[in-house]
Amino acid sequence: MSTSNTVRHRKRAENYDSNQKNITKQNGDVDSEFTTRESPLTVLIDNSPHIRALYHIFVVILLMLLFDTMIYDLVERGKINIGLNVIISGFGDIKRGALLWLFEFAVVLAFYPALRIYAAARKLFRKNTGVRDSLSKLGVIGLIAVEMVLIGVPIVDLGRRHLALASSAVVTCEMFRFLMKIHAVAIACAPYGENESPALPTFKHYIYFLFAPTLVYRDHYPRTKTIRWAFVLFHFLEVAAIILYNSFLWERFILPYWSDYGRQSKVEAGLVVRGMFACVLPGFISFLCGFYCVLHAWLNAFAEMLKFGDRLFYEEWWTTSRFSHYYRAWNRVVHSWLRDHIYKPLAPRAGRAISTFIVFFVSAVAHEIILALSFGFFYPVLLMEFGVFGLLMLPLTASSGRRFPNAFNLIMWLSFFFGNGLLWSLYSMEYFARKNCPPSQSDSFFIPKSWSCPEVVLKPDWTFQNPLSVLY
Structure with a gap:
């Protein structure tokens, strides 16, 4: 590494460390102000040969999977x-997925002139309190109507006719992203026409916000001076490689x-257990790859193209021992929106407890809608893991995580392995059970098929043997 690169990386690391000290308040909440800073993994990979070696290990695993797939199919x-x-x-x-996305984008574009009309009316009647209050109520109703159309049409369309898994996931994720974007703009511009009211966004700034890697609306964001196109290309290549990785x-x-x-009416319990444990490692690798793909590679690529200076899309969640910090650090983009638009108003x-529960409930339901529309069935495994067990872990690790950080960091990683293994296996079982099991009158979008087909049985000669009997 050249001397100039070393100095540049050292400055990035120093800026990152100083920014990290300023983003957490005394109450544990994350500051919503934006500043120019790099993503944690960018700094770690550039400056730590140990982290860079781990990155290379994942690349080698990808290459080995590629060689395995190519050679096996060539021989077989x-x-x-x-x-x-x-x-x-x-x-x-x-094509159908692209049309649904274009519909969502058209709704979001149509929201801008509606916002300008609403703002002009408020400014016209700013001295008439009664009319202004009526306009505020109409604005709330209009916002709800736009949001219902934005999420209602894709949900009805995907519920009526299933779209391929990945295409459906893209459409539903974009649906929620656009929903949170226009909601943030509406809340920020709602006081327009009052004393010291905020300025309305220009159409150019509105479009910029729609594609900027943030869900929190601001009149200005820190910007970089140049675009490193090699940096953009590298991250997009990482996204493509991770998609291939998961395949x-x-x-x-x-x-x-x-x-x-589901092809056979009965399946031995041992095979099911073996399959579930076989999904633990690939499920966890997919979990890490999904995090890196979306929250690091994809967002950094868009941030660089848009000269968006704040790259702190996540924090160092992998070192935490408290679930409360993990949920804040894992995805700061979504967390900041939930904090500003649900938690703080409520x-x-x-109270804090009920507001936290509502935040978890809204987030869990949104994730479940994405999975249900993507797979074509409702199977609330993630809802239970995230909205029930994840919520219960908040108070359990609040104080004990501080007292025993190493032990509870180990427990967190154990939960990541176990939870993602369950997700991969249970959703796969349900997906193929619906494809392979014969249709019946009891089939339903909401009732799991894998619970009744196939029947999971023990071996006919199965008996329990005491593992300690060899000692006697």
């Missing part, structure tokens, strides 16, 4: 498979264990 079938079949099927019917994990760990699930009236 006489053709080379580079994992594109899963990607093509996952992003199937991309290999699906082909090598999901399909062999679960693709035939906390003075409902």
Whole structure:
């Protein structure tokens, strides 16, 4: 590494350390102000050879999965498979997915002139309190109506006719992203026409905010001076590699264990348990890859293209021992929106406990809608993990996590492994049970098929043997 690069990386690390000290208040909440700073992993990979070695390990795992897929299919079938079949099927019917996205984008664009009309009316009648109050009520009703159209049409369309898993996930994630964007703009511009009211965004700034890697609206954001196109290309290549990574994990760990699930009327419990534990490691790797793909590579690429200076999309959640800090640090982009638009307005009236519960409930329901529309069935595994067990862990680790940080950091990582293994196995079982099991009158979007088909049984000669009997 050259001397100039070393100095530049050292300055980034120093700026990151100083910014980290300023982003956490005494009450543990994260400051909402923006400043120019790099993502934690950018700093760590640039400055720590140990973290860079871990990065290289994941690259090598990807290469080994690629070699395994190519060589196995070459020997078995006489053709080379580079994992594109899963990607093509996952992003199937991309035309319909693109049309749904364009509809969502059109609704968000139509919101801007409606906002300008509302603001002009408030300014015109700013001295008439009665009319202004009526306009405020109409504005709330209009905002709710726009949001209902934005999420209602895609939900009805995807619920009526299932779209491929990845395409549906993109459409529903974008649906919620646009929803939070226009809500943030509406709340920020609601006081327009009053004393010291905020300025309305120009159309250019509005478009910028729609694609900026933040959900919190501000009149100005810190900007960088130049665009490093090599940096952008590198992160987009990482996104493509991680998509390929997950396709290999699906082909090598999901399909062999679960693709035939439901073809037989009965399945031995041992095979189910073996398959569930076989999903733990790939499920956890997919969890890490998903975090890196979306919250680091994708957001950093867009931040660089838009010269968006604040790259703190997450904090160092991997070192924490408290679930409260993990939920704040894992995804600062969404957390900041939930904090500003749900928790803070509710906390003075409902109290911190109820407000926290509502935040978890809203977030869990949104995640469950994405999964239900993506898979084509409702199976609230993530809802239970995130909205029930995750919520219970908040008070359990609040004080004990501070007293025993190493032990509870270990417990957190254990929960990540176990929880993601359950997600990968249970959703896969349900997905293939609905494909392979014969149809019946009791089939429903909301009732899991894998609970009744196939029947999970023990071996006929199964008996429990005391593992300590060898000592006698």
